[in-house]
Amino acid sequence: xxxxxxxxxxxxxxxEEHGRHLPWRVEYTSYRVWIAELMLxxxxxxxxIPRYLEWMERFPNLFSLTxxxxxxxxxxxxxxxxxxxxHHIHRTAHLLVxxxxxxxxxxxQTLVTxxxxxxxxxxAILAIAYNLPYPAIDGNVKRVxxxxxxxxxxxxxxxxxxxxxxxxxxxxLQENARSFTQGLMDxxxxxxxxxxxxxxxxxxxxxxxxxxxxxxxxxxxxxxxNRRETEITMFLxxxxxxxxxxxxxxxxxxxxxxxxxxxxxxxxxxxxxxVKEFTGELTEVQKIxxxxxxxxxxxxxxxxxxxxxxxxxxxxxxxxxxxxxAALKNRPFSSLHEKALRMGEHFFFSQFDGGNRGNMGGLxxxxxxxxxxxxxxxxxxxxxxxxxxx
DNA sequence: CACACGTGGAA
DNA sequence: TTTCCAAGTGT
Numbered sequence: 141x142x143x144x145x146x147x148x149x150x151x152x153x154x155x156e157e158h159g160r161h162l163p164w165r166v167e168y169t170s171y172r173v174w175i176a177e178l179m180l181x182x183x184x185x186x187x188x189i190p191r192y193l194e195w196m197e198r199f200p201n202l203f204s205l206t207x208x209x210x211x212x213x214x215x216x217x218x219x220x221x222x223x224x225x226x227h228h229i230h231r232t233a234h235l236l237v238x239x240x241x242x243x244x245x246x247x248x249q250t251l252v253t254x255x256x257x258x259x260x261x262x263x264a265i266l267a268i269a270y271n272l273p274y275p276a277i278d279g280n281v282k283r284v285x286x287x288x289x290x291x292x293x294x295x296x297x298x299x300x301x302x303x304x305x306x307x308x309x310x311x312x313l314q315e316n317a318r319s320f321t322q323g324l325m326d327x328x329x330x331x332x333x334x335x336x337x338x339x340x341x342x343x344x345x346x347x348x349x350x351x352x353x354x355x356x357x358x359x360x361x362x363x364x365x366n367r368r369e370t371e372i373t374m375f376l377x378x379x380x381x382x383x384x385x386x387x388x389x390x391x392x393x394x395x396x397x398x399x400x401x402x403x404x405x406x407x408x409x410x411x412x413x414x415v416k417e418f419t420g421e422l423t424e425v426q427k428i429x430x431x432x433x434x435x436x437x438x439x440x441x442x443x444x445x446x447x448x449x450x451x452x453x454x455x456x457x458x459x460x461x462x463x464x465x466a467a468l469k470n471r472p473f474s475s476l477h478e479k480a481l482r483m484g485e486h487f488f489f490s491q492f493d494g495g496n497r498g499n500m501g502g503l504x505x506x507x508x509x510x511x512x513x514x515x516x517x518x519x520x521x522x523x524x525x526x527x528x529x530x
Numbered sequence: 531c532a533c534a535c536g537t538g539g540a541a
Numbered sequence: 542t543t544t545c546c547a548a549g550t551g552t
Contacts, residue, residue: 180548184539187547221536224551258550278548298531325548334546335541365545392534392552435536475537 147288147347148313148320154343155323160185160330163192168318170244171202173269174232177261178225185329191220202242205233214396214472221435223394223474228256246270259305267321275308276321280328286360287332290349294361365437372442374402374477375411376428376484377419379449382462383484384418385471389459398471400480408445418460422447428487433476444480446487 159165162185164176175195179188195216199205205213213226232254236242244265245251251262263276275281282295285304295304312320331338339351350356377384377400387398401415408425425447433440455461463471465488468481 177548182535182547182549183537184547187538219537221538222550224535225549228550256550260549264548276548279546280548322548329548362545367544394536433536434538436534 144347146311146313147344148311150343151323151327152316152319155319155326158330159319159322159326163189163196165322168269168271170265170269172196173265174244174257174261175199175229177264177268178229178256179220181225181261182222183220187220191216202233202236205230206237210396211472215470218472219475219478221475223397224392225256227390227395231255232257244269246272248274264321267317271316271318273312273314273317275305275312277304277308278325280325280332281308281321283334283360284324284328284332284344287337287350287356288344288348290353290355290359292359292361294363296363367434367437367439370438370440371405372402372433372440373404373406373408373411374400374442374444374480375408375415376400376444376446376480377415377422377449378446378488379419379452379462382452382464383468383481384415384449384452385461385463385468387459387461394474394476396472397477398473399477400484402477402480408447411445412447415460418453418455418458418462419449420451420453422449424448429483431479431483433479435476440476442476442480444483446484 162176164172166172176188176192179192179195198216199208199213210227210230213230214223217223217226235254236244246266248262248266251257251265252259257265260276260278263274264278266272266274267276282304285291285307286295289307291300291304294300327342327344331342335357337356339345339348339356342348342351345351348356350359383400385398385400388394388396390396401411403411403414412422425445427443428446429444431442431444433442452462465485473481
C-alpha cells in the first residue's frame with residue numbers, strides 16, 4: 141500500500157491564497173473568534189456578517205458585554221434565531237471576568253464548561269484564536285472528511301463522531317492549526333459544497349477517495365428528517381395606539397424575548413381569556429391576516445387577530461405591557477412575532493392612508509387623529525379611530 | 531442518545 | 542412547492 145504524503149500543507153497553502161476575507165478574520169483575538177463562532181452556529185455566513193459588524197461596533201470587547209444588560213444583547217440578536225446563544229454569551233462574559241481574569245482558558249476541558257461552548261466552539265477558539273492544534277469539526281469539516289475518506293456511515297451519532305474526531309486529529313499538524321482549520325471550512329464552503337462539488341478545483345483531489353469513486357454526492361450520508369405542522373393563533377390587542385405585549389420567561393423557546401399573546405391551536409376567545417385581566421371588552425375583533433412561519437422542524441400556520449380594547453387595566457408586576465407601536469421597535473422580538481407586528485402595523489396604518497405610511501415616523505401623524513377621514517361605510521363610533529395618544 | 535432550539539435562502 | 546440546510550449546544 142502506498143502511503144500518501146500529508147495533505148495539510150497543501151490545504152494551508154490553498155487557504156492562504158484563496159480563503160475568504162471575513163470580518164472575524166481581520167484580527168484573531170479570542171473575543172472576536174468567540175462571538176463569530178457563536179453567531180455562526182447553524183447560521184449562514186452571509187447572514188452573520190452584517191450582524192457581526194454591528195455587534196463589534198456596539199460590543200468591541202468582553203467588558204462592554206458585562207456592562208450591558210442582557211436585553212440589549214437580545215436586541216442585537218433579533219431574527220438570528222437560537223436565542224439561547226446571547227444568554228450564553230452574557231453568562232460566559234461574566235464568568236470570564238469574575239473567574240478567569242477576563243481571558244479564555246486555553247485548554248479544551250475548561251472551555252467546554254462555559255455556557256454556549258461545546259466541542260466545536262472550544263476547538264475553534266483553540267485552533268483559530270490561539271493557533272493550537274485542536275480539531276474543530278463543523279458541517280464543512282464533516283463533509284470534507286466524509287468525502288476524503290469516503291465514509292459510508294453517519295457522522296452525527298456518537299460512534300461516527302468519535303471516529304471523525306480521531307481522524308481529523310490525526311491529520312492536524314503542530315503548526316498553523318489556524319489556517320488548517322479555516323482551510324477545511326473554506327474548502328467545504330467554496331469547493332467541496334453539499335451539492336455539485338467542484339472537484340476540478342479541489343487542492344485535495346488526489347487524496348479524495350469519494351472523488352475517485354464518484355460518490356461525492358452521497359457523502360456524507362444524510363439522516364432523514366421530518367416536519368410537523370402546527371397552527372398558531374396570535375392576538376394583537378390595541379388601545380389608543382398601544383399594543384399589549386408580554387415578555388417571556390427564561391425558558392427553552394425564545395427565552396426572555398417579547399411577544400404578543402399567542403398560543404398553539406387555540407381560538408381568539410381562549411386567547412382572550414388569558415389576557416382579560418389586562419384589558420376590558422374588545423370591539424371589532426377580526427382576523428387581519430395569515431402567514432406561515434417555519435421554525436425548528438415545524439411549519440406553523442399563523443392566524444393573526446386584531447381587537448380594540450375599550451378600556452385597559454394596569455399591568456404592574458406582570459410580564460405584560462401596553463406599548464406604543466413606535467416603541468415596539470426598541471424591544472427584542474423573534475421573527476415569528478416581528479412578522480405579526482409588521483402585519484398588524486400595516487393593518488393599523490392602512491386605516492388612514494391605504495397602507496402608505498410615508499414618513500409618518502411611528503404615531504406622530506395621529507396626534508390629531510380626530511380630524512382623520514374614516515373609511516366609507518364603516519361604523520367607527522368607537523374603537524381606535526376616534527381616540528389617539530396626544 | 532434523541533430531541534428541541536429559529537431563521538431565511540437556495541435548488 | 543417542498544426540502545434541505547448553515548462555522549452546534551444543552552438537556
